[in-house]
Amino acid sequence: MTVSEFTHLLTLHLNGLNNEQATDFALNICRRLLPEYIDFSHRNNWGDPQLIEDAISFCTQNRTFQNVEFEKVKNLHKGVELVIPDMDDFGDFDSSYALNASCAVMELLEFFLDGDKTHILNISTYIFDSLDFKIRETEPNLSKDQLDHHFEINKEINYQLELIKNSVTKSSI
Numbered sequence: 001m002t003v004s005e006f007t008h009l010l011t012l013h014l015n016g017l018n019n020e021q022a023t024d025f026a027l028n029i030c031r032r033l034l035p036e037y038i039d040f041s042h043r044n045n046w047g048d049p050q051l052i053e054d055a056i057s058f059c060t061q062n063r064t065f066q067n068v069e070f071e072k073v074k075n076l077h078k079g080v081e082l083v084i085p086d087m088d089d090f091g092d093f094d095s096s097y098a099l100n101a102s103c104a105v106m107e108l109l110e111f112f113l114d115g116d117k118t119h120i121l122n123i124s125t126y127i128f129d130s131l132d133f134k135i136r137e138t139e140p141n142l143s144k145d146q147l148d149h150h151f152e153i154n155k156e157i158n159y160q161l162e163l164i165k166n167s168v169t170k171s172s173i
Contacts, residue, residue: 002148003128006157010124013164014117021167023063026108026123028163030056033101033127040098044090047098048083055080055105059112068112077109096133100126124160131156 001009014022034052041047055076062068084102085095104126111119131152135142147153 001154001157003153003157004148006160007121007125010160010164011121013168014120017117017164017167019065019111019115020063022111022117022120023059023065023108025160025163025167026104026111026120027056027060027063029123029127029160030059030101030104030108033097033104033130036094036097036130037101040085040090040094040101043094044085046090047085047102048079051076051079051083052102052105055109059108062112065112070113073109073112077106077113080106080109093133093137097130100130127156128153 014025017025034049034056037047037052038049041049058072058076080102084106085098087095087099089095090098104123107119107122107126111117132147135147135150135152142150
């Protein structure tokens with residue numbers, strides 16, 4: 001299965017998830033991308049990993065969407081937006097990974113604001129973009145087809161499908 005095929009399938013599955021399940025799915029990805037932002041920040045002495053972690057923690061604590069402080073979400077969103085690396089300033093692979101990590105968190109905050117599951121789909125895309133960059137960094141001569149069927153890409157597709165499956169199974173128990 002290619003990422004494009006997976007994206008279509010994921011879209012169908014996301015529509016069947018409630019907000020808490022969708023948030024859990026997104027949080028899993030945001031947490032796995034976070035180390036990329038932290039590494040970038042330390043190497044470049046730029047950004048605010050604590051703010052990104054605080055936003056993830058806030059979303060974790062409010063994943064049931066009960067009594068969410070929307071002003072807090074808006075403030076976190078503004079803060080995260082300010083610490084997204086600009087590719088014109090940092091145009092290397094590390095900054096791309098940090099960009100993906102921080103944008104994923106921003107998308108999650110936007111999901112809290114408007115409930116649009118497209119944000120969750122975008123978060124999934126960010127981890128595939130990071131994988132794509134990493135694979136191309138180590139294997140620059142791969143064709144598009146080889147990349148689409150690369151072991152690491154397939155591993156992530158299967159991982160995300162399992163996350164969705166577990167979310168649905170947990171809610172039906």
